[in-house]
Amino acid sequence: xxxxxxxxxxxxxxxxxxxxxxxFIGFSLARSPRLKDFLADLDPDLSLDWNGKSFLGLPALRxxxxxxxxxxxxxxxxxxxAGAAEANYLLFRQxxxxxxxxxxxxxxxxxxxxxxxxxxxxxxxxxxxxxxxxWLDPEAVAxxxxxxxxxxxxxxxxxxxxxxxxxxxLRALADLADKHCIWLVVDEVYAGLxxxxxxxxxxxxxxxxxxTTGSVSKALGLQGLRxxxxxxxxxxxxxxxxxxxxxxSEIMNTLGEHIAEVALRPDRLAAALGQARxxxxxxxxxxxxxxxxxxxxxxxxxxAGLIGLAxxxxxDGESLARALLRPPWRTFLLPGSAYGLPHHIRIGAGGGPEAxxxxxxxxxxxxxxxxx
Numbered sequence: 474x475x476x477x478x479x480x481x482x483x484x485x486x487x488x489x490x491x492x493x494x495x496x497f498i499g500f501s502l503a504r505s506p507r508l509k510d511f512l513a514d515l516d517p518d519l520s521l522d523w524n525g526k527s528f529l530g531l532p533a534l535r536x537x538x539x540x541x542x543x544x545x546x547x548x549x550x551x552x553x554x555a556g557a558a559e560a561n562y563l564l565f566r567q568x569x570x571x572x573x574x575x576x577x578x579x580x581x582x583x584x585x586x587x588x589x590x591x592x593x594x595x596x597x598x599x600x601x602x603x604x605x606x607x608w609l610d611p612e613a614v615a616x617x618x619x620x621x622x623x624x625x626x627x628x629x630x631x632x633x634x635x636x637x638x639x640x641x642x643l644r645a646l647a648d649l650a651d652k653h654c655i656w657l658v659v660d661e662v663y664a665g666l667x668x669x670x671x672x673x674x675x676x677x678x679x680x681x682x683x684x685t686t687g688s689v690s691k692a693l694g695l696q697g698l699r700x701x702x703x704x705x706x707x708x709x710x711x712x713x714x715x716x717x718x719x720x721x722s723e724i725m726n727t728l729g730e731h732i733a734e735v736a737l738r739p740d741r742l743a744a745a746l747g748q749a750r751x752x753x754x755x756x757x758x759x760x761x762x763x764x765x766x767x768x769x770x771x772x773x774x775x776x777a778g779l780i781g782l783a784x785x786x787x788x789d790g791e792s793l794a795r796a797l798l799r800p801p802w803r804t805f806l807l808p809g810s811a812y813g814l815p816h817h818i819r820i821g822a823g824g825g826p827e828a829x830x831x832x833x834x835x836x837x838x839x840x841x842x843x844x845x
Contacts, residue, residue: 476591479583481811484791488798494805496833500824501780503666503749505694514735523724528715529553530702531730537737538702541665542675542685550677552703552711553730555722556696557662558584560686560703561626563714563721568656569594573623578609580633580782580812582660585626595621603784606773607636611645618653625650628660629673633812633819634782635663635775640673647680656710658684662701663778665692665746666753670776677704684710689733691779691823693745698729753779756822756830763834764820769841772820780821782809788844790818796844802836 478486488494524531530553538551554560561584569575571593577585579598589596597617601607614625625646629638638646638659650657659676664687676683688701705711735741757774764770764783772783785793790808797804809817824830 474591474593477587479587479811480813481583481807484807484811488795488805494798494803496804496829496836497824498804498806498828498830498833498837499780499819499821500828500830501821502691502696502823503694503745503779504752504823504825504827505696506745511732511735515731519727519731521727524727524730528719528724529711530725531727531734534700534730534734534737535702537734538687538704540739541737541742542661542677542687542704544675544678544704546678546704546706549708549711550704550706552714552718553725554701554703554714554718555699555725556690556701557660557686557688558701559718559722560688560701560714561585561658561660562588563717564624564656564658564684564686564703564710565589565592567713567717568624568710570623572621574619574621576614576617576622576625578627578631580607580631580809580814581626582628582632583812594623597622601631601634601636603773606776607631607634607782609636609638609642611642611649614646615649618649618655622653622655624656624658626658626660628662629676630663630667630775630777632660632663632778633780634773635778635780636773637667637669637673637776639670643673643676643679647676647683650680650682655682656684657682658686661685661687662691665742666749666779667777668754668757668775675704677706681706689736692749693736693742694749694823695733695736698733699726700729700733752825753822759830759834760820760822763838767838767841779823780819782812782814782817783820784817785809786816789815791815793840793844794818797837797840802840804833804836804840806833806837
């Protein structure tokens with residue numbers, strides 16, 4: 474079946490193709506470094522052909538991936554992919570068939586629903602509890618399991634609310650996967666940017682049915698590298714995903730692999746995450762104050778990551794977002810309708826000075842006054 478566009482990407486295509494916004498409220502990644510920051514650590518004689526060492530990806534990079542996730546697994550438990558999105562895509566395509574069921578969270582990353590529809594699988598959504606800070610109840614997930622369930626797909630921290638799945642709940646979800654022999658895929662693209670506690674353990678280390686996906690895109694701001702991964706204890710899953718990747722993006726880009734390996738070296742990673750945390754925390758404080766001062770907005774501050782959802786009283790989020798794109802405001806934010814929540818807007822703490830967030834918030838406040 475044809476892969477159809479999801480609302481989030483459709484909105485981005487429609488609203489950013491012409492007359493680009495001047496300010497952005499809700500960049501979803503940390504400030505991006507520059508190529509010059511990595512030149513001293515790159516060999517100028519590096520061949521830009523395939524790395525020639527492994528079809529799974531540069532071995533040194535795969536070890537860095539395991540190290541940053543604090544996982545003591547075999548190196549061949551990691552497959553390097555074109556971002557976490559490709560890792561998820563490969564898993565959906567290889568592990569789901571028509572008639573299967575996939576359990577997802579709501580709100581959540583919409584890729585799972587798009588792929589389920591294309592495959593002919595049935596998506597079963599479990600709602601997160603907004604009143605309890607967007608908590609995901611493991612018992613609700615358990616009630617959604619049927620004999621046709623083949624996969625549970627979650628994000629941790631949740632995209633788009635920033636709510637963390639605590640260790641105890643992860644263990645309960647892993648027990649469900651073990652009991653029912655269900656693949657439990659957890660997308661961890663924002664791991665490393667936790668504000669309310671330590672980083673939760675990666676699911677690939679908790680259960681043999683656990684699959685962790687991630688990338689250097691969000692917390693490190695290296696989205697342009699298109700370098701991500703999947704981690705799984707099953708050699709068959711890694712092998713099958715590698716075969717499918719060979720028929721899509723094929724082998725990985727060597728330059729991206731080497732830059733990502735440098736970025737994930739312990740000292741470099743600690744420094745980059747330290748900067749991203751400092752900037753992110755300060756910006757989240759700014760957003761907190763802004764939301765508190767706006768009578769039409771309320772939110773649960775994210776526990777991790779760089780984005781969150783604010784509830785909008787009195788109108789729908791998409792009408793506000795579209796109005797905000799027009800003069801005199803020329804400011805971009807993502808409506809909650811991209812996640813099936815029409816009375817919310819997505820706001821975020823990423824992007825650095827180029828986002829012009831302070832000015833964007835002033836324009837949003839003006840729009841909220843004028844559009845009341």
